[in-house]
Amino acid sequence: MKTQARIGRVAVVVAGLLVWELLTRFDLIDSDFVSTPIAVGVAFTEMLRNSEVLSALASTGGNILLAFIIGTVIGVIAGTVMGLSKTLWQAYSAPLLFLMSTPKSIFLPIFILLCGIGSTSAVVFGAFEAAVFVTINVAAGMALVEDRHMKVARAFKASWAQTILAVVLPSALPGIFTALWFGIRHAFIGVLIAELWASSDGVGGLIRVYAEQLHTDKTLALMLAVTFLAIIAGTIWNHLETRLTRWRQSSAAGAATTTATS
Template structure:
């Protein structure tokens, strides 16, 4: 019996969300997520661990078990942070790093998304080229830095190119994995509703592959930042990585540690913000 043609847009929920998980009843032991109480307890434990680690670090440094000249100590780092983060040169270096990260993320993610979608849908191209991408994923990316320098020279361009390579590999792999997550039954429902290629892509594939896509985007941000900072430490005269190298070479451990911790906090905050954004954009999955 032939199905009547129906507007796909009107049946959007029936394509990607055909089978929803029923809410857990009083006697249902399935859990749809962490209870709020457990999340708060985990946060308190995490904060307690960090506070204890900082206090132990300071205590061991004051006792002389840790040499402050090489490992510094939290109070000295805090004092140095107040100085360097009011220095216009350091603030400008942070701005240059963020601009380079954004550029690397945009380039690497755009290419990675395109390659991931093509490899995810074309079996021949996937069999031919996806093994190359996975090999790149397993190779330590720092070995490509000298080659990148040969092509782009010393400076910001090499950092952006190197970080784009890191972002591209992780985004492409995660997008392919996300496309593989879309179950065949959703394609069958789309065909039953006579969905065209565009509707299948936007209403079936993108929602179904959302976890892989969001994971790829986050890896693009994280690896873009890592790639830029690593390149700045070795082949650039600007940015956070450059100042970390300068402070380390001059045995200014307090200043170097302050910049490293600031970079770590920036990445952690970005991850937390990305997690909140992902939860809001994929709320329909719950």
């Protein structure tokens, strides 16, 4: 079944590429606007030797990392505090959930006004986007901490720090992992969107420049590269999560974990 699914998936992609190539070959659609699969492939290999692209990738990667770190630190702290305090959760969960479902790009102009055009607004916007999702997921993760385990910590005289380390964090770990994953994803999205709109450097800026100059092949190749990076990051993350929460597989009582979405 697995191989069949794989063959089916590849077949659709290959067919799509074939149709695309043929349509442009017979001039049914304009290759200036949509390029061709082969041209994109060529652009992709050329791109890997192009210092402009490589430095853009490095700069965007750095921005994403920075946005992820800032957003996650803020989010973990805010989420922990919210998760531990019922009052704060009641006060701020609704606005946060609202913020989570709103496209945050509508706030981008504010960030550009405050931080100017360039890397800074990309990082700050990415951090903002990440922080919202991390906060909600960490707070939801804290809800996984069971009273009976807290009672054990109290009865066996754990200090505050020991309670956090031995009970709260391990209980909340699945939520925290989900949170960190959302942190990476949204730092990624945030930085790229901000660069697309308001930066001349970085991958986002480059995609905009290529698109405006009708270098469709290069634009698509760059998008392909970004997609690969996202897939690689996701795969690494999955492996890490499986390793660190291994006890869950052996535990019959392992609760369902994944919390908020998108």
